[in-house]
Amino acid sequence: MLAYLFARRAAGKYPSPLTSPVFLSTVIVIAVLLFLNIPYKKYEPASEIMTYFLGPATVALAVPLYRQRKIISAYAVPALFGLIAGIVSTIISAVFIAYLLNLSDLILVSLTIKSITIPVASEVARIIGADSILVAAFVMITGMLGAMIGPFLMNTMKIDDPFSRGLAIGTIAHGIGTAEAAREGELQGAVSGAAMGMAAIITSLFLPIILPVFL
Amino acid sequence: MKADKIIKYLLQITGLILINKAGFYIVELFELRIPGNVLGMILLFVLLWTRVVRLEWFEGAADFLVRHLSFFFVPISVGLMTLGGLIAENGIQLAVILVLSAIIGMVFAGGTSHMLVKRKEGKETGNSAHDL
Known part of the structure; x- marks a missing residue:
């Protein structure tokens, strides 16, 4: 699970000038999850780790x-x-x-x-x-x-x-x-x-x- | 050199996490109906303003987080895959709403501000002190 997290992170950062990196990486993760037949439920723990940083990111504003x-x-x-x-x-x-x-x-x-x-x-x-x-x-x-x-x-x-x-x-x-x-x-x-x-x-x-x- | 930087970043992020926690704690304590992280943001702003803390203490990590703010969309928007049905049903309507309301919002925000900026600058002709 964490492997996808990093693969996608890299994918999201490099092509940034082209399209919105957010959009792109979202598409990539969804595609990977669908392709490997992983239900969203299994992806949730990974997303919780990232959600944790939402708070400090807001404070940083x-x-x-x-x-x-x-x-x-x-x-x-x-x-x-x-x-x-x-x-x-x-x-x-x-x-x-x-x-x-x-x-x-x-x-x-x-x-x-x-x-x-x-x-x-x-x-x-x-x-x-x-x-x-x-x-x-x-x-x-x-x-x-x-x-x-x-x-x-x-x-x-x-x-x-x-x-x-x-x-x-x-x-x-x-x-x-x-x-x-x-x-x-x-x-x-x-x-x-x-x-x-x-x-x-x-x-x-x-x-x-x-x-x-x-x- | 590199290790120094990493430690500095980690300390800065820890600081931001603590302020965030403080925000949530205050919200809970007073049973406020506002997000704890927003209170944390206001808290940090006030601390900076009153010079209790210095900008350098947070700068690096804060800039990093703000720059990659959109990164946090990803885990949540991946949840979109669970919304397939809704998009099929109301997709076009939602698209219309989002486009129109975004245009209206920007027209009002930009228009109002533009009008007031021009009026302000009209008043202050001859006073070049506020050139940005």
């Missing part, structure tokens, strides 16, 4: 946040309102469309945390009773979408200041978007990383309180 404290406080007003506008609009639009399409409550709840970074999302999922696997899928797809569409969208909207570009992409597309934003420029990447951390904090502080009102 404080470091980029701290490094960017000057930019954040200089642009506190745009940052705060931008973050809130992004978080609220994406959650409401997702849940509203899902509601119109008559999707199950479990899907609705799981959609609310699709824009926060995975270690936090999986913790919040536990608190609000969302499906952790569904959440992971939504988070990953949202991140890839944001990274792909984000820069193009910002160009069409003529959003040219690097601060807002980074903020928009980081708020919605968390880590995967941040990698993309960093390719655009140092400031975009930094702001995106900070926005990812702030979005995670804001969402996880308020969602568990607000959600029960609607369900």
